[in-house]
Amino acid sequence: MKLSGSEIILKCLEREGVDTVFGIPGGSVIPLFDAIYDNKKIKLFLTRHEQGAAHMADGYARASGKTGVCIATSGPGATNLVTGLATALLDSIPMVAVTGQVASHLVGNDAFQEADTTGITRPVTKQNYLVTDVGDISKIFAQAFYLARSGRPGPVLIDVPSDIQKAECEYDAKPDASIRGYKPSMEGNPRQIKTALEALLASKKLLIYAGGGIISSGASKELAAFARKLNAPVTLTLMSIGGFPGTDGLFIGMPGMHGTQAANFAFQNCDMIFAVGARFDDRVTGKVSAFAPHAKIVHVDIDPTSISKNVTADIPVVGDCKSVLKQMLVLLSAKKKMPDYAPWLKQVTDVAKKKPLCYKDDEILRPQYVIDRFYQITKGQAMVVTEVGQHQMWAEQFYKFDKPRRFITSGGLGTMGYGLPGAIGAKRACPEMEVIDIAGDGSTQMNIQELATAKVYGIKVIVAILNNSYLGMVRQWQELFYKKRYSGVLLGSQSSKDKKYWPDFKLVGEAYGLKGMRIERKKDVDAAIKEALASKETVVMDFQVAKEENVFPIVPGGAAIDQIIDMS
Amino acid sequence: MKHTIAAMVENKPGVLAKISGLFSARAFNIMSLTVGETEVHDVSRMTIVVKGDDKILEQVVKHLNKLPDVIKVIDFKNEEFIERDLMLVKVNASKASRSEIIEIASIFRANILDVSADTITLELTGRETKLEGVIRLLRPYGIKEMVRAGVVAMSRGRK
Ligand SMILES: Cc1ncc(C[n+]2csc(CCOP(=O)(O)OP(=O)(O)O)c2C)c(N)n1
Ligand SMILES: [Mg+2]
Numbered sequence: 265m266k267l268s269g270s271e272i273i274l275k276c277l278e279r280e281g282v283d284t285v286f287g288i289p290g291g292s293v294i295p296l297f298d299a300i301y302d303n304k305k306i307k308l309f310l311t312r313h314e315q316g317a318a319h320m321a322d323g324y325a326r327a328s329g330k331t332g333v334c335i336a337t338s339g340p341g342a343t344n345l346v347t348g349l350a351t352a353l354l355d356s357i358p359m360v361a362v363t364g365q366v367a368s369h370l371v372g373n374d375a376f377q378e379a380d381t382t383g384i385t386r387p388v389t390k391q392n393y394l395v396t397d398v399g400d401i402s403k404i405f406a407q408a409f410y411l412a413r414s415g416r417p418g419p420v421l422i423d424v425p426s427d428i429q430k431a432e433c434e435y436d437a438k439p440d441a442s443i444r445g446y447k448p449s450m451e452g453n454p455r456q457i458k459t460a461l462e463a464l465l466a467s468k469k470l471l472i473y474a475g476g477g478i479i480s481s482g483a484s485k486e487l488a489a490f491a492r493k494l495n496a497p498v499t500l501t502l503m504s505i506g507g508f509p510g511t512d513g514l515f516i517g518m519p520g521m522h523g524t525q526a527a528n529f530a531f532q533n534c535d536m537i538f539a540v541g542a543r544f545d546d547r548v549t550g551k552v553s554a555f556a557p558h559a560k561i562v563h564v565d566i567d568p569t570s571i572s573k574n575v576t577a578d579i580p581v582v583g584d585c586k587s588v589l590k591q592m593l594v595l596l597s598a599k600k601k602m603p604d605y606a607p608w609l610k611q612v613t614d615v616a617k618k619k620p621l622c623y624k625d626d627e628i629l630r631p632q633y634v635i636d637r638f639y640q641i642t643k644g645q646a647m648v649v650t651e652v653g654q655h656q657m658w659a660e661q662f663y664k665f666d667k668p669r670r671f672i673t674s675g676g677l678g679t680m681g682y683g684l685p686g687a688i689g690a691k692r693a694c695p696e697m698e699v700i701d702i703a704g705d706g707s708t709q710m711n712i713q714e715l716a717t718a719k720v721y722g723i724k725v726i727v728a729i730l731n732n733s734y735l736g737m738v739r740q741w742q743e744l745f746y747k748k749r750y751s752g753v754l755l756g757s758q759s760s761k762d763k764k765y766w767p768d769f770k771l772v773g774e775a776y777g778l779k780g781m782r783i784e785r786k787k788d789v790d791a792a793i794k795e796a797l798a799s800k801e802t803v804v805m806d807f808q809v810a811k812e813e814n815v816f817p818i819v820p821g822g823a824a825i826d827q828i829i830d831m832s
Numbered sequence: 833m834k835h836t837i838a839a840m841v842e843n844k845p846g847v848l849a850k851i852s853g854l855f856s857a858r859a860f861n862i863m864s865l866t867v868g869e870t871e872v873h874d875v876s877r878m879t880i881v882v883k884g885d886d887k888i889l890e891q892v893v894k895h896l897n898k899l900p901d902v903i904k905v906i907d908f909k910n911e912e913f914i915e916r917d918l919m920l921v922k923v924n925a926s927k928a929s930r931s932e933i934i935e936i937a938s939i940f941r942a943n944i945l946d947v948s949a950d951t952i953t954l955e956l957t958g959r960e961t962k963l964e965g966v967i968r969l970l971r972p973y974g975i976k977e978m979v980r981a982g983v984v985a986m987s988r989g990r991k
Contacts, residue, residue, distance in 0.1 A: 382846060386853050391900050394846065411900060445842065446900040569894040572887075 266432040269398045269424065270299035273362065275435055276405035278305050282333050284324060284692055285309070286317040290337025291377060292364030295429035297335075309692070309721055312713035314341050316685040318348020319711065322357050323649060323682075323689030326672045327697075329482070331358040331412050332689065338364045339377030342423070343384060347679060349419045350388040354676025355503060356480055358417040360408050361389075367427040368396065381423045390418030398431040406441035415448030416567040417480050448566055452583025454591065460562045460579045461592050465599070467536030467560070469608040470496040473519070474585075476503030476675070477541015477565060483586035484508065484668045487540065490589055493596055496605045497612045499527040501542050502675040506665030511644075514609070516616055520548035521819045522657045526616035528817075528825040531556045533611070539563040539577070541585040543570040545676075554824035564588045621661045622831060623813075629786045631655060631730040631809040635662040638700060638728065641793050646698040647672065649690055649725075651683035651707030654736040657815045659702040681710025687725040688718050698726070698797060705731040705755055705769070715776040718802040726796045727804045729769055732811045740814045744829065745821075773804030782806045834863065835889045836881050836915060836985045839896050840904040843869070843876040847901045851878065854895050860888060864917075864982035875903060879915075879984045912988040918957045918981040920945070921967070924974035925952040933973060940966050951976060 267275065273296060277285070286309045289297040300308050311317040314336040321332030332352075336345050342363040352359045366375040371394075382394045391411050393404050401424070408420040464470060472491050478484060478500075484507050491498045491514050498508045499519045508515055517524030519531055531537070537559045542548070549555040552574060563570075563577035564585055571580045581588055623632035635658050638646070648663050649672040650656040656673055665671045672690055674682040687701035708729050718725060733756035742750050756765045773780025779799050783792045783806065796803040817830040841847050848867060855862050863881040870877045882892055889909065896905045908915075925933050925947075933952050937944055940962065946953035956966055960983065967975070 383849065386846075386850060387857055392846075443900050445903040567898070569891065569898055573891065 265434070267435045268295065268299065268432050269401055269429040270296045272398070272401045272433070272435050273405065273424070273429070274299050274303050274306060275437075276402055277333060279437070280331065280405070280409045282306060282331070285333045285335055286311050286320040286324075286689065287335030288314055288317060288337065288341060290341050290364065292338040292366055292426040293335060293341075293429070295426060296362070296364065296424070309717060311685070311717050313711060314344030315348050315681065316711050316714040316717065318345045318359075318361065319351065319679075319682050319685035320689030320692070320714075321359050321361070322348060322352045323672060323686035324693040325352075325357050325359055325689075326686070327647065327669055327690035328693035329669065330693070331360055331409055333360050333362070335362045336364070337377065338366055338381065339379045342379055342381040345421075346385060346388055347681075349385055349421065351674050351677045351679045351682060352419040353388050353390065355674065356417050356476055357419065358413040359419040360412050361419060361421040363421060363423045364429070365394065365423045365425040368425045369427070371425060381421070385421045388419070389421045392421040392423065394423045395425065395428050398428050398433045401428070402436040403439035403441070406439045407443055410441045411443070411446065415446070449582050450566070450584045450587055452564070452581045452588045452591070456579070456581050457583075457588055457591050458595060460564070460581050461595050463560065463562055463579055464536060464538055465603055467603065469534040470494065470536045470538060470603070470605055471530045471534040471559070472496055472498045473501075473531075473537050473539045473542050474498065474504050474507055475501040475540070475542025477585040478504045478507035479668050481541065481566070481584050481586040482668075483541070483589050486586055486589035486593060488512075489593055490596070493593070494602065494605060495609060497530055497609055499523075499530060501545070501548060502660060502673060504541070505660055505671040506668045509666040510664035511666055513613070516612055517621070518660060520545075520550065520825060521821070522661070522815050522817065523548075523819075523825070524616065524621060525619035525817060525828060525830065526612050528819070528828060529615045530612045531559070532826045534559050534608075537561045539565075540589065541565060544574040546574065549574060550819050550823055550825035550827075619830065627786065628810050629784065629789070629808065631732065631807070631813055632658050632662050633786065634728065634730060634789060634807050634809065635659055635702060637789050637793055638702075639663045641790065641797070642698060642700070646670075646700050647690055647694060649673070649683050649687035649699060649701050651701070651703040652678045652680045653704040653707055654732070654740060654813070654815050655702050655704045655730040658730070663702075680704075680707035683707060684711050684725075684727060685714045687727070688714055688723050691723050691725050699724075700726045700728055703727055703729045704736060705729055705733065706735045708769070709767075712772065715773070715778060715802065715804070719777050722801070724800060724802050727773075727802065729804070729806050730809050731765070731769065731806050732809055732813065733765055734811060736813075737815070739812070740818075743812070743814070744818070769804050769806035779803040780806070782808065784808045833885060834881055834883055836879065836908045836913070836983060837889075837893060837896070838906040838908070838985055839878045839880065839902050840870065840875050841878060842901045842903065843874045844901075847876070850899055850901055851896070854899065855882075855892075858891070858895070860884065860892055864980075866982035866984055868984070879982065881983050906987065908985055908987065911991070913985050914988060915959060915983050915985040916957050917960055917963055917983045918955070919963050920953060920955055920979050921970060921975060922951050922953045922977040923970050924950060924976060926950060929973050933970070936966065936969050942966065
């Protein structure tokens with residue numbers, strides 16, 4: 265039986281186990297939306313902006329580990345996806361975006377709502393396709409999903425001209441998805457793994473530095489077993505928070521710019537770094553020439569381009585984190601003698617004790633306190649999604665995660681506007697979880713329209729806005745490094761007499777038919793959080809927090825990571 | 833340092849853009865890039881000459897390998913290989929200089945493709961150093977127009 269291109273697309277999505285798509289229709293995807301109308305297996309969430317759709321698909325993917333799917337029309341619909349694709353690419357999130365394109369005979373004609381979508385999205389996708397024949401759809405979708413979730417995951421875009429959505433052909437249920445130029449090395453070279461392990465065991469001061477690869481390969485258990493077996497300290501990047509229990513005695517916090525004193529001390533004083541699924545990002549290393557001066561580096565990553573990019577690895581292992589750690593654990597179990605890292609561990613944890621993360625616990629309503637209370641009241645069992653800014657760093661610092669896929673944040677691209685749609689997508693993936701969007705007043709306004717999506721589909725998230733009336737993170741830099749010349753960071757009124765602020769987030773929540781709250785005093789925080797947790801609907805919480813609070817510690821941009829400014 | 837790399841790629845639209853985008857996004861400087869068909873009908877071969885240290889070369893090779901549309905990459909760094917460039921060059925030639933130019937052409941085994949009242953057009957293949965040598969010799973006569981195809985390369989022997 266012949267099916268239309270649109271019907272084949274849905275067959276392909278079903279085949280990949282897709283149950284949710286996020287998107288907005290338009291002229292060139294009406295045929296596809298028409299096919300969705302009859303589909304019983306795939307639920308469509310109409311978002312209010314395509315960027316929202318992309319971030320929802322991304323949040324869905326991060327929370328579930330499955331591939332997120334979004335759909336947009338040609339031209340402006342497709343260009344609105346770009347930030348979402350770039351966000352997913354930098355954090356290696358599996359996603360498939362389907363865009364409509366003008367009819368094949370109009371491609372290249374500056375037709376109405378035509379954009380060169382594959383051209384525009386090339387640098388922000390792992391791969392993209394322009395479909396030129398309805399008979400190719402099945403194979404292209406199979407390849408797209410395979411690429412999105414395998415190797416180093418990432419977003420893939422498929423651009424489908426409208427005539428091809430309508431054209432008919434037989435559906436090929438089992439196309440060959442193999443790609444001759446793409447064979448990610450999963451296992452890693454056994455000899456190299458052995459060499460790497462021997463080198464690790466020969467060290468006296470070992471630091472385990474794990475990144476997002478731990479989450480995407482599902483290697484948390486193996487990482488924990490490995491760290492405990494060796495009794496060595498573990499630092500996690502922003503992308504892997506929760507990949508090792510945040511309450512474990514071996515965990516020393518995140519490294520880098522807003523990292524803990526202990527983690528940065530460990531880098532600067534260790535003699536061996538075991539990097540797994542992390543990429544020595546500049547936010548982690550600070551000034552590269554002064555980074556980890558005494559350390560040899562064993563680097564495990566599935567992406568060879570991540571190895572020896574910023575920092576040269578002494579022993580590279582190209583492979584999947586989980587599979588390599590597993591092999592190392594087998595080799596370890598045959599070892600009779602383990603190195604003794606206890607003295608080193610004590611050295612590091614002493615720094616952690618002497619210089620812990622902290623904040624002033626006084627009368628003032630401080631943003632860190634709000635997060636701390638969320639942590640205590642939810643007993644660390646919620647899923648936290650963040651926007652980008654100071655609140656994001658505080659969320660990482662003061663909410664502790666014991667499980668992977670519980671802390672969801674735009675790390676690589678740092679996309680303001682990610683949090684609200686990201687939270688909605690995450691909640692759709694894990695409806696049984698309490699999902700809290702730790703947000704800033706600036707970021708929230710970048711995709712605030714998605715409150716309507718939450719309302720209409722009855723998706724409950726808690727939008728906890730730490731409202732400081734500033735683009736706080738930028739204000740902090742201006743305070744510390746630009747002589748307090750606040751340029752373009754004040755979100756509140758420009759007049760010092762006028763104490764009003766816009767928008768009134770409580771009213772905004774109510775305008776969307778949701779619960780809105782404003783919390784101004786410290787003593788009201790607990791009751792408000794409990795009320796929000798009890799609510800069945802999305803809640804918008806406007807916490808009027810201290811305006812000029814800073815994130816500490818901070819390593820100035822371009823400085824060595826032991827040049828730390830901390831709370832006085 | 834100059835490095836020569838060959839990449840076997842899928843012969844389909846968009847692939848050249850993906851490869852050139854890879855270079856521009858990372859500010860790798862391409863000195864020459866050629867594309868052509870191969871013994872396999874749906875595979876094209878690109879020969880890319882880049883400038884940079886070994887570290888840049890390593891990154892280039894890794895990034896090329898990472899592209900799903902790239903089937904195979906040959907890095908000629910540690911190999912014996914043959915490389916050739918093709919050049920067409922139109923030189924001013926007066927009655928007086930014509931014979932000198934023809935002599936240069938014959939020494940370097942260049943073909944004379946076209947002769948007019950005041951120009952000669954030569955075709956020359958060879959290694960880059962040879963081409964550059966000829967250019968140096970022809971420059972005093974006045975080069976009116978010149979085009980080079982870019983380097984193509986292949987390893988020696990059975991490989
Ligand atoms: C889309 C986008 N634009 C600009 C920035 C630069 N930026 C980083 S943090 C920040 C301020 C965020 O303000 P807010 O959401 O209020 O969070 P706060 O830092 O105050 O907690 C800005 C403007 C960004 N990360 N993303
Ligand atoms: Mg703010």
